[in-house]
Amino acid sequence: MKEKSTSLFFSDIVGYSSLFSSNEKLALNLLEEHDIIAERHIAKYKGKIIKRIGDAIFAEFSSAKNNYYASINIQKELIKRNKILSNENKIEVRIGLHYGNVYENNGDLFGNNVNICSRLESIAFPTSIACSQEFIVELQDLKIYNREYGFIALKNIKKPIKVFKIYNDQKHYLSENKNIILDFISNRSIILLDNDNIEKEFIPIGFLYPKNLGDIYTIDKSADNDFLSIEINKQLIDFANKISIIRTPSFETMIDYKDKDLQEIALELSLEYLLQSTIMRDDDSFKIYFTLFSINSAENIYDKKFEGKFHDMKNIIGSLLIDLSDLLNFKISPEQIKIFNAELNVNNDAYRLYLEGKNLSQINSSPDSLEKSKLKLKQSINIDDQFAEAYAALGMTYIHLGENDEADECFDEAEDIIEDCENLDTLSIVYNDLGIYNRVQGKIKKSIRNFEKSLKSIKKLNDQVKLGNIYTNIAAAYSIINENELALNLSSRAELIFKELDEKIRLGSLYGTMGNINKNIGKLEEAIKYYNLAKKIFLSEDMIAKYAQVLIIQAECYYTINNIKNALQNLNEVKQIADDFNMPMLNSRYSLLMAMINFNNKKYNEALDFIDESIDIFDEINNKIKLASSQLLKIRILLKVNKLKKATKIYKKVERLIERLDDNKLSEDLEQISKLINI
The missing domain is CATH 3.40.50.10610 (ABC-type transport auxiliary lipoprotein component)
Incomplete structure (x- = not known):
């Protein structure tokens, strides 16, 4: 394997994956045209294409000067081309440039500097170029227009890199200022550091x-x-x-x-x-x-x-x-070695059934999968009735099925078993599940106590990812009881952890939680901003279910501030996703919000159609709280169309349901409606 210094080039078409999934033929045609343009300039300046990775190109040049000229001319030609074309036919490219030592083997290049160049491309502006200080130094005799990002913590790169934006010409340079770069960094959740002294050991x-x-x-x-x-x-x-x-x-x-x-x-x-x-x-x-x-x-x-x-x-x-x-x-600490070597005192067959059952039970699992999960977890418990994780997993399955009484029993058993438990992993898992369960049930103070017990174990385990997750969970609980300063403080701690570890997906979930916190305290514009950050991450990671969940909550915010245009725009996306991916919970929430919008617009017949759809689905998936909420709205709609008898009949039915649910907000809504129909 040969070591050498070289000038590195990475490029990538902005939004190509999304385009390919929606219009494959157009995407392939644009890729072919892109390749012709890029290859011509790379060849002209004596570059060598190392490999293509989908729509990305990895190339090297014998000099940074040639690399610079090829990159600038690729961008200039694409920008000129795009000016005369419709948006869907435009080709926008990000380019990353770097200079450093690499290892060459069988025509391929390896090493940390290859990774640095790849990361630089990912943080470049669309239609622009990002490069390292090492690359800029190689261009000292050229007149180039550039502006500094600052020291950036690139994903999985130990030492922060001083990054620059290279502009295509003077006009492009003068059209921007440093604030535009800082806004871009903030919106992309890029970590900007004060200096380069923080060399990470990982x-x-x-x-x-x-x-x-x-x-x-x-x-x-x-x-x-x-x-x-x-x-x-x-x-x-x-x-x-x-x-x-x-x-x-x-x-x-x-x-x-x-x-x-x-x-x-x-x-x-x-x-x-x-x-x-x-x-x-x-x-x-x-x-x-x-x-x-x-x-x-x-x-x-x-x-x-x-x-x-x-x-x-x-x-x-x-x-x-x-x-x-x-x-x-x-090094691995003695405490961690002790954890790694700890024996799991669980029957082998019980553990296998637990693993099978747990992996069948997710929030978006089909009813059939959840029933299979329930069966396997019950079998696991029948073999080993002191298996706390199996009880907690079965409790979560019951929650997904809407069988709350059975969930109660499982979590009570799990809590009893772990009272004398010393296994930190078991304690962190079960107390976290208990916290989630009690939060869902509205027992917020108990939920927080559970999460804090989980937190105590996680700190001993030194698991930073779990630490960020538990901070997020506690923050969500505090926000429900309006302890918003505490909630935001814990969210900020989680954000620092996830940014440091570059945990994008967890950061997306956290931004969703921070949106919910701001929604709870009435800061709806701030909530919408956090939901936008979450949406960007989930969309970039192709997490459509998570993306759709944020869309619907954000639509509720738009509805509350009377921005019906944006609410409907979100809801149109939600409907398409819910239908394409067979997501009944999403469909039901879509129908409920559409009923609310039509009700406020005095389109009562349309509102009735939507509310009946939501009631049918909430009933089918056994979501009693949303079912009660939908039935209360239906009563209001029926009163507007003078169907008092039917409204009274539904009222008596939903009254019994709300008594069993013991939900304060639903009880308040029920009392208001009772005055409208004189009950």
């Missing part, structure tokens, strides 16, 4: 989604085996997050990259190492083969086989991380 490792070869004897690759790959990947990332020197992408991110080329993954995520794994299993045990691939040396530097029972999974992952600490020369 090792960026990606834990690839394990390949599952299925049953050892039958080689069954059915989806029933997928729970094992999911759980191993989640636990690998969870344990790695307890080691402060390791930086690893989230489970959700790694899922998106499970079928991609290793070099492509490393470039896009700025990783130095990739851990691959292959699993085989039988009825009560599994074998797993780990290999660690070094991006810099382009070779495997570790391979080892482990095997054990399902309940040995955490010990196996702990042993792997201890091996990696020796190989990569980082």
Whole structure:
């Protein structure tokens, strides 16, 4: 492998993935035209294309000067072309430029400087160029127009990089000022530092989604085996997050990259190492083969086989991380080693059923999956009735099914079991689930106590990701009881953690929570801003369900401030997503808000149609609070169209429901309606 200094180039078409998903033919035509333009200028200035990654181009030049001229001319030609075309036919490109040492092997380039250049491209303005100070220094004899971003903490890059924006010409330069750059940095959640003295000590490792070869004897690759790959990947990332020197992408991110080329993954995520794994299993045990691939040396530097029972999974992952600490020369504290080596005193079959059941139960799982989850978790508890995590997981499944009485019993059992528990992982998981459950039930003070107990365990575990999550959960609880200063303070702590770790998805969820906090205190314009930040992240990560959830809450804010145009714009997107992805909860909330808008516009027949749709869906998915809220609105609509008898009949029905729910807001609304119909 040869080491050399070179000038690096990365480019990427803005919004290409989104365009490709909506209009594949147009996207391919634009990509072909883009490639012709980019290739011509790269060739003219003696550059060499190393590889193409989708719509991105990675190239090198023998000099920074040639790299600069090629990049400027690509942007100028594209801008000139775009002036005479419609928006959908425009091609906008970001370019990142850097200069430094790289390793060359079989025509490819590797090393930290390749990752830096890739990251620079990601923070460039559309139709513009971002470059490093190292690149600028190489252009000292040229007259170039540039403006400094400042020192930027790039994803998984240890030392902050001094970044500059290069302008296409003097006119372009004079049209902007530093505030435009600062606004861009703020809106993109880019971390700006005071100086370059903060050199971070961390090792960026990606834990690839394990390949599952299925049953050892039958080689069954059915989806029933997928729970094992999911759980191993989640636990690998969870344990790695307890080691402060390791930086690893989230489970959700790694899922998106499970079928991609290793070099492509490393470039896009700025990783130095990739851990691959292959699993085989039988009825009560599994074998797993780990290999660690070094991006810099382009070779495997570790391979080892482990095997054990399902309940040995955490010990196996702990042993792997201890091996990696020796190989990569980082320390694991005695407390963490104790956690990694702790025995899981749970029956093996019970643990397998728990893993299967837990992975079938998510907030957007189908009713069929939730019923299967319920069955497996019940079987797990029947085998081991002291398994607290299984009770908590079953409780969460009952919540998703709307079976709150059964959820109550499960969480009571879980809380009783962990009273004498010393396992920090178990305590953090169960108390967090209890906190979520009690928050949903409106028992906010109890919810906060649960979260604080989880927080106590998480601090001992030194798990920064979980710490950010628990701060977010406590903040959401405090906001409900109008302790808004505390809520915002905790949210700010979580934001610092997620920005430091570059946890974009969790940052998106946090911005959603911060939007909710501001919504609760009536700062609706501020709430809308945070929802916009959350939407950008979820859309960029292709998390359509999360994106749609934020859309509907933001639409409620627009409705409240009487910005019906924006509310309807959001709702049109929500409806399309809900139909495309079969999301009944989203459809029901859409119908409820459309009923409210039509009611306020005195379009009572349309309002009745929408409210009936929402009532049917809320009833079907057993969401009793939303069902009661929808029925109260229906009574108001019926009174407007002089259908008192029907309104009274629904009133008596919903009165019984609200008595059982014991919800203060619903009770207040019911009392107001009782005055309207003289009951």
